[in-house]
Amino acid sequence: MFRQTLSSTRVLARSFRPQLIQRTAFLSLRGYATRKYTPEHEWVSVDANGVGTVGITEYAAKALGDVVFVEIPEVGTPVLQKEQLSAVESVKAASDVYAPLSGEVIEVNQELESEPSLINSSPFEKGWIAKIKLTKKEELDGLLDEAAYAEHIKE
Known part of the structure; x- marks a missing residue:
């Protein structure tokens, strides 16, 4: 059970990474x-x-x-x-x-x-x-x- 939770957390974290990078890029452009x-x-x-x-x-x-x-x-x-x-x-x-x-x-x-x-x-x-x-x-x-x-x- 613990392994499933840990692995699903990693998948979930990876899926949010591109959005976080896009948001950071947008905010830096917006700041300029x-x-x-x-x-x-x-x-x-x-x-x-x-x-x-x-x-x-x-x-x-x-x-x-x-x-x-x-x-x-x-x-x-x-x-x-x-x-x-x-x-x-x-x-x-x-x-x-x-x-x-x-x-x-x-x-x-x-x-x-x-x-x-x-x-x-x-x-x-x-x-x-x-x-x-x-x-x-x-x-x-x-x-x-x-x-x-x-x-x-x-x-």
């Missing part, structure tokens, strides 16, 4: 692509290839109200950190969107032209504005992490 924030309510998520996806935070989207227009930057446009990247207009106000990092715009979210409300309904997934190939990755160090940004919006 952690979102960073600016005090002006932009966010950026940088992938392993040095491409940052940029948008405005849920806090900013709620403060603006219903977004009715998004000015999309052109692909190939060079941007510098803290310079205007885009603009967002809502029923309440218009607001400039600043580049959280320096680089070149390599992709834009064309869906925002016909459906600007994606910024309100899905600011982190479907409501992103542009993807920037970073030229100064060290600028990431000056951005807020999630905890620091949460403290910032409490003030």
Whole structure:
């Protein structure tokens, strides 16, 4: 009886090993692509290839109200950190969107032209504005992490 239990435990342990390895790989990748924030309510998520996806935070989207227009930057446009990247207009106000990092715009979210409300309904997934190939990755160090940004919006 003891042998059966011991051998079945080994089989069970082996069957979970690939899942554990996959989960560890996912978590390490996820850790690299952690979102960073600016005090002006932009966010950026940088992938392993040095491409940052940029948008405005849920806090900013709620403060603006219903977004009715998004000015999309052109692909190939060079941007510098803290310079205007885009603009967002809502029923309440218009607001400039600043580049959280320096680089070149390599992709834009064309869906925002016909459906600007994606910024309100899905600011982190479907409501992103542009993807920037970073030229100064060290600028990431000056951005807020999630905890620091949460403290910032409490003030």
